[in-house]
Amino acid sequence: MQGMFHTMNTPPDLDAALAASHEQPIVIFKHSNNCPFSARAQEQVANAKHDLEVYGLVVQYTKELSAAIAERLGVEHASPQAIVVHEGEAAAHYWRSEIQEDTLKEKVASLKRS
Numbered sequence: 201m202q203g204m205f206h207t208m209n210t211p212p213d214l215d216a217a218l219a220a221s222h223e224q225p226i227v228i229f230k231h232s233n234n235c236p237f238s239a240r241a242q243e244q245v246a247n248a249k250h251d252l253e254v255y256g257l258v259v260q261y262t263k264e265l266s267a268a269i270a271e272r273l274g275v276e277h278a279s280p281q282a283i284v285v286h287e288g289e290a291a292a293h294y295w296r297s298e299i300q301e302d303t304l305k306e307k308v309a310s311l312k313r314s
Contacts, residue, residue, distance in 0.1 A: 203251045203254065209257065224308075229241075229281070229283075231257075231258060238279060241296065244304075247301040252304060259279045269283070286311045292307050
């Protein structure tokens, strides 16, 4: 599979991400552009993006969208945060040092098998 990174800025971008999750599991990645934890997490996600569909947003610029993600998926906001979404629902979520390339890939692979 060839993955891709999609930037999210608006509610329609979230709608598109959730729709895509009905085709295959996706990862929503929320991060800050000035946080050391986010920098490390971003590196892990960057390594995984070739194998996963990642939808990312910078929380400082998309506060309303970040809140909408939390509300629609029922996952409390955190940053950095990676939410694995399958069939429009949060299947798993990770934050800070929990965000690891292998962890994301393994979770997505397990959802594809189920």
